[in-house]
Amino acid sequence: MACRITELVLDCRDPETLADFWCRVLGYVVLEREENGDLEIGPAGTELGEGGLRLVLSRSDEPRRGKLPLHLDVNATDRDQDEELQRLLDLGARTADIGQTGEETWHVLADPEGNEFCLLRRRVAP
Known part of the structure; x- marks a missing residue:
């Protein structure tokens, strides 16, 4: 178990x-x-x-100290990555720079409090 x-x-x-x-x-x-x-x-x-x-x-009122050591990865379920990226930006996500090269197949975003997450390329089942 x-x-x-x-x-x-x-x-x-x-x-x-x-x-x-x-x-x-x-x-x-x-x-x-x-x-x-x-x-x-x-x-x-x-x-x-x-x-x-x-x-x-x-x-929590404790200030965040730097980049999170853990982040969420999300995949779209019913649209392609570009459409999902636009939807997430419309919801209030913003792009985040954590040192990407520009060659990545994913997008690094941040939620309204600046917590990083990645939008991956694959579409998954709902």
């Missing part, structure tokens, strides 16, 4: 703003709201451990 990653916790200044962004990017919904302002988002109608990875957006 092995463990499985079920949740990824992201410290952030504004969980509501990031929940709105990531819900629109991933097609997720808010699953839980804690009294302290933390939010958990994931696929609608799923229980913990089914339906994919959940994101816990945890309120």
Whole structure:
């Protein structure tokens, strides 16, 4: 038997703003709201451990120190990479420079709080 990653916790200044962004990017919904302002988002109608990875957006006033040591990679499900890039930019993502050469097949972006993520080239099943 092995463990499985079920949740990824992201410290952030504004969980509501990031929940709105990531819900629109991933097609997720808010699953839980804690009294302290933390939010958990994931696929609608799923229980913990089914339906994919959940994101816990945890309120923190600690300043971020440099590039994140972990980032998310996303793939489009129903459009090509260029169309998905435009959709993500329209949702509030912005391009990020972490030293790319320009020859990459992926795009490095940042969410509204500057957390880097990559849009990969492949289209995957929804």
